[in-house]
Amino acid sequence: MNIGKKRFLTFLQSVDIVIEGCQTFTEQGLFGSQQEVDARHYHFSEAEIKQSIRLARASAPNAEMVLVGGTGVRFLNIIEELEQEFGVPVLSADVALHWATAKALDIEIADKRLGTLLRQ
Numbered sequence: 001m002n003i004g005k006k007r008f009l010t011f012l013q014s015v016d017i018v019i020e021g022c023q024t025f026t027e028q029g030l031f032g033s034q035q036e037v038d039a040r041h042y043h044f045s046e047a048e049i050k051q052s053i054r055l056a057r058a059s060a061p062n063a064e065m066v067l068v069g070g071t072g073v074r075f076l077n078i079i080e081e082l083e084q085e086f087g088v089p090v091l092s093a094d095v096a097l098h099w100a101t102a103k104a105l106d107i108e109i110a111d112k113r114l115g116t117l118l119r120q
Contacts, residue, residue: 002034008069021060022069028055042074047073050082057086068092079115089116 002024009019025031030052044052053075057066068075074094075093076083082090099117102109109118 005080007071017067020063023059023069024050025052025057028052030055046075046078050078053082053090054085063112065091066087076114080113083115091115091117 025037031037079090112119
């Protein structure tokens, strides 16, 4: 297991989040090596992101939410579709950052199609 993944899982477990599945792009077979992923500099297509998130969900179908690790995966424009498909919230570092920033600045997020967390 790579050191970044290990640290991420350790953090989540330290705040009592039960991990039912955790996969990288390479573990999912979407890319041949971590170097290939790194060379993309977080430029992934919507189709690649959806495929990865769907594979993660399929590996843990009873999970109460899907958490997307990594701050470079952009999917605000597909989050609502995935939440409806899975029937559970989908959360990422970016979504959490947007939510925390809006709350700290007392800003209401007008677009209600950006996932469960940003509607709160």
